[in-house]
Amino acid sequence: MTATPALRLQGVVKRFGALTAVDHLDLEVPEGVCLGLLGPNGAGKSTTMKMLTGQAIADEGTIEVLGFPVPAKSKQARGLMGVVPQADNLDEELTCAENLLIWATLQPIPRNLRQQAVADGLALAALTDRAHSKVGTLSGGMKRRLLIARGLVHNPRVVLLDEPTVGLDPQVRADIWVIIDRLRNEGVTVLMSTHYIEEAERLADDIAIMSHGRIIARGTPQHLLDTHVGTHALEFYGPPDRLTEVEAIAEGLPTRRTGPSVSILRAESIPEAMHDRLGAGTKRVANLEDVFVLLTGEVLE
Amino acid sequence: MIDVHAYAGILTREAIMFRRLWVSTTFASIVEPTIYLLAFGLGLGALISNINGYSYIEFVGTGSVATAVLFSSVFTGMFTTYVRRVYQKTYDGLLSTPVDVSEIMTAEGLWIAAKAGVYGCAPLLVAMCFGLPPSWGMLAVPFIGFLTGLGFGFFGQWLSGIVPSIDAFNYVTSALITPLFLVAGTFFPLTQLPQWARTLAQLNPLYHCVQLVRHAAFGWEGWADVGNVAALVIFVIIARYLSIRRLRKRLIG
Numbered sequence: 001m002t003a004t005p006a007l008r009l010q011g012v013v014k015r016f017g018a019l020t021a022v023d024h025l026d027l028e029v030p031e032g033v034c035l036g037l038l039g040p041n042g043a044g045k046s047t048t049m050k051m052l053t054g055q056a057i058a059d060e061g062t063i064e065v066l067g068f069p070v071p072a073k074s075k076q077a078r079g080l081m082g083v084v085p086q087a088d089n090l091d092e093e094l095t096c097a098e099n100l101l102i103w104a105t106l107q108p109i110p111r112n113l114r115q116q117a118v119a120d121g122l123a124l125a126a127l128t129d130r131a132h133s134k135v136g137t138l139s140g141g142m143k144r145r146l147l148i149a150r151g152l153v154h155n156p157r158v159v160l161l162d163e164p165t166v167g168l169d170p171q172v173r174a175d176i177w178v179i180i181d182r183l184r185n186e187g188v189t190v191l192m193s194t195h196y197i198e199e200a201e202r203l204a205d206d207i208a209i210m211s212h213g214r215i216i217a218r219g220t221p222q223h224l225l226d227t228h229v230g231t232h233a234l235e236f237y238g239p240p241d242r243l244t245e246v247e248a249i250a251e252g253l254p255t256r257r258t259g260p261s262v263s264i265l266r267a268e269s270i271p272e273a274m275h276d277r278l279g280a281g282t283k284r285v286a287n288l289e290d291v292f293v294l295l296t297g298e299v300l301e
Numbered sequence: 302m303i304d305v306h307a308y309a310g311i312l313t314r315e316a317i318m319f320r321r322l323w324v325s326t327t328f329a330s331i332v333e334p335t336i337y338l339l340a341f342g343l344g345l346g347a348l349i350s351n352i353n354g355y356s357y358i359e360f361v362g363t364g365s366v367a368t369a370v371l372f373s374s375v376f377t378g379m380f381t382t383y384v385r386r387v388y389q390k391t392y393d394g395l396l397s398t399p400v401d402v403s404e405i406m407t408a409e410g411l412w413i414a415a416k417a418g419v420y421g422c423a424p425l426l427v428a429m430c431f432g433l434p435p436s437w438g439m440l441a442v443p444f445i446g447f448l449t450g451l452g453f454g455f456f457g458q459w460l461s462g463i464v465p466s467i468d469a470f471n472y473v474t475s476a477l478i479t480p481l482f483l484v485a486g487t488f489f490p491l492t493q494l495p496q497w498a499r500t501l502a503q504l505n506p507l508y509h510c511v512q513l514v515r516h517a518a519f520g521w522e523g524w525a526d527v528g529n530v531a532a533l534v535i536f537v538i539i540a541r542y543l544s545i546r547r548l549r550k551r552l553i554g
Contacts, residue, residue: 016554047554053397056554075304075399083397089390091318098317106310106398151397 004067006031006158006189007052012061014047014213021047023213025061029206031157034180034190036204038197038288040298044213045193046086049162052191053083066157079108082156084148086163092136096127096146099135100153107154117153124179125149141172148179159183161192165199177203197288207288211296221288229254229290230266234281237261249277256293265290307400311408314395319416326377330416331423334369338362338424341488342431352490355519362428363518364487366442367449367510370421371482374450377413378457382406382548383467392552402549410454410541417450418443425518438517445517448533449510455540462547486511506536 007029014022022044029035037045050056051063054074063070065077090099100121104114122128125145127138135143144164151159164180165173180203183190194200200207201221209217209224217224225231233256236246243262247255254265264270267283292298319326338361346357353360385391395405422442429435460473484491484498485507491499502508509529516522516529 014554050554055393055396055552075401078397079399081397085390085393085397087390087393089394091314091389091391093321094317102310102314102317103398105313106307106395106400108306108399 003031004064005029006033006066007191008062008064009048009051010062012048012051012058012063014044014051014056015059021213022051022058025213025215027208027215029189029191031189032187034184034192034203034205036200036207037191037193037210038195038200038207038292039193039210040195040296043210045210046162047213048210049083049160049191049193052160053078053081079154080157082151082154082159084151084159084161084164086166088143088147090135090143090147090150093134095132095134096122096125096138097131099146100150103150103153109154121149121153124152126175141168141175144168144172144176145179148176152183156188158189158191161190163193163195165194165196173199197292201288209292209295211298216295217291224288224291225286228265228294229286230268231286232267232283233263233265233286233290234267234270234278234283235261235263236278236281246278246281249274254294256290258293263290265294304400304404307404308408308411310398310400311395311405312412315409315412319412326416327420330369330373330420333372334365334424335427337368337488338365338427341365342428345488353492355515356432358428358431359433359519360490360515361488362424362431362433363515364485364511365424365428366421366446366514367485367507368482368487369424370417370446370449370510371453371478371507373420374413374417374453375457375460375478377416378410378454378544379460379470379473380457380467382409382458382461383464383470386461386548386551387467392548396552402552403545406455406458406544406548407541410451410458410544413454413457414447414451417454418445418447421446421450421514425514433518436518438519438521441517442514445510445513445533448530448537449506452506452533452536452540455537455544458544459540459547462544462551481505481507484508503532506533509533509536 005028007027009025009027012022012025013020025048037048039045047056051058052065052070054071057071066080068077070077097118100118101114104117109117122131125148127142127146130138130142135146138146148164161180165176168176180190180192192203206219207221207224208215217228219227236243237260243257246262250264253270256263256265265286342358342361349357351357392405425433425439425442464470464473484502485505491502509532513526513529516526
């Protein structure tokens with residue numbers, strides 16, 4: 001018997017007028033897995049997240065969260081789910097503790113455990129000493145940590161993180177990654193949308209690449225590399241004519257062109273004779289960006 | 302089935318917010334109607350001996366209750382709901398917890414109504430200082446304010462969901478809210494108006510609020526007041542339906 005996945009979307013379609021934001025999406029996330037939903041802006045990641053909480057209604061297909069059909073039983077599902085939105089919607093006039101207390105009251109936490117939940121949330125966000133500071137006085141990084149702590153205040157079984165580190169500096173990003181790592185270690189199911197390759201590579205057990213509302217590849221980072229781009233790439237820099245020449249010589253092999261360079265993927269499989277015609281290139285380790293650009297033709301940050 | 306937990310959560314949020322912002326909220330809701338009361342009551346009152354058997358301060362004092370209730374409910378419903386939806390994205394956050402649109406709007410409407418019930422008493426107390434005789438029936442005024450405020454709170458929420466931008470509230474205020482509070486018997490009796498305007502005023506919920514407050518202060522009028530309460534209850538039901546329907550459309554994609 002197959003265990004019920006934490007998240008299941010089957011044939012999900014979401015249209016906004018003429019635009020199809022999510023296009024026959026099939027996605028399953030087993031319990032305890034951190035799935036990185038990787039894609040550029042407009043790929044349909046945020047719409048997918050909203051459909052999982054019942055804040056957007058699918059035009060076609062079925063959605064289940066921990067076995068609860070959404071939107072029919074989305075309230076039950078949301079009681080087991082923590083959501084961290086992309087945009088900061090904390091109450092700026094209130095203190096950190098008050099923001100967490102409101103969420104602890106909205107979530108199914110017994111009254112006698114709410115203060116403890118608030119204290120735990122403040123500790124998680126490393127804001128215990130700022131418990132009574134107004135949110136409006138916090139830095140961007142502190143607000144982001146508080147936003148995450150708010151979404152986790154009821155110890156959810158599933159956490160949706162929508163672009164958790166977008167616009168943050170590297171130090172704050174590292175702090176957020178520690179929190180997400182902790183969730184993974186505790187066996188919480190995480191669906192994290194991101195358009196940062198490094199973030200997906202660093203945090204996700206599994207990565208789904210999304211483009212134009214569809215999942216176009218899915219697997220562990222290593223599986224995606226092995227399947228699509230191999231272990232190494234051979235990179236050539238030069239004027240446009242030179243790059244066009246390299247592409248012509250490498251015809252039949254996967255290549256990606258970015259700005260002033262062209263990379264031949266699966267460099268390990270380039271025939272010896274072709275090496276002579278290509279000339280000197282720079283050999284580098286293949287990465288997920290190669291996979292993404294190869295599959296979608298789009299460039300991520 | 303009523304989800305008490307969801308209502309308690311939203312009302313707790315309102316209470317915490319109010320604890321922080323009560324001074325500015327209360328100032329705006331009480332001072333403006335009181336200024337109207339003093340300006341009309343003392344200014345015009347010196348020129349007018351009585352209206353329908355009441356002194357002008359008695360007439361305006363009771364009418365200003367409705368003005369205070371209207372201002373504190375409809376504007377809160379309009380502006381607060383709009384700002385929370387469009388700028389602060391508060392509802393996007395709340396809707397990721399186990400609450401739904403109808404619970405949010407209803408709980409926020411109840412909170413607005415509770416405030417309106419309290420704020421509505423301020424002009425009455427000021428009027429008492431200037432000669433309005435207290436009566437036992439006035440104890441019903443907070444409840445009348447609550448019922449009226451509930452309707453206008455929902456009505457304001459609905460308006461927040463239909464305007465294309467926050468600037469459009471200027472049109473709403475000038476073309477809708479101002480006539481509502483002027484043609485309700487607050488500052489002058491409707492008997493001065495042509496018949497068609499008097500008939501139209503029957504559709505104005507604020508008129509029924511004014512009637513109830515006056516009757517509470519000076520003597521109930523039996524079935525007429527039952528009719529006034531019924532009119533307000535119908536207003537609450539319709540406004541709540543419109544509010545939830547519109548905001549659900551706005552918030553759920």
